[in-house]
Structures are given as structure tokens and as C-alpha cells.
Amino acid sequence: MGAVRLGGVWQRRRGSRGGRPPVFAPVDYRGRNVVERRFNLFKQRRSLAPR
Structure with missing residues (x-):
């Protein structure tokens, strides 16, 4: 059998980007932060835990 090549075309096409670009939305982050702090x-x- 021939050599099995791992990875696909999508890995070569990404180039220097390296993946999903970082997205930061301050309003969304603030909302998630408030919810997370309440759960903690x-x-x-x-x-205080709901029963």
C-alpha cells in the first residue's frame, strides 16, 4: 500500500491565518461574564442554590 497522507486541503489553504480568527465582542463578553460570576x-x- 502507498503512504497515507494525513491532513487535507483545508490545512494547506489556511496559510498564516492558522485557523479561526479571534473575535472579541465586549458586550457579549460582559454578559457572559456576569452570568458566569453569578453561577460561581x-x-x-x-x-443560595435553587432547589
Whole structure:
């Protein structure tokens, strides 16, 4: 059998970009941060956890 080539055309086409470009949306980040902080607060204070 011949040599098996790993990877595809898409890996060669990416070039210097290296993958998905970083996207930063401050408004979205702020919203996710607030939600994450609330969940962490609930985790730390078990008495506040919904039952």
C-alpha cells in the first residue's frame, strides 16, 4: 500500500491565518461574564442554590 497522507486541503489553504480568527465582542463578553460570576456565587454559597 502507498503512504497515507494525513491532513487535507483545508490545512494547506489556511496559510498564516492558522485557523479561526479571534473575535472579541465586549458586550457579549460582559454578559457572559456576569452570568458566569453569578453561577460561581451560587456554587460558593450553597444556601443560595435553587432547589
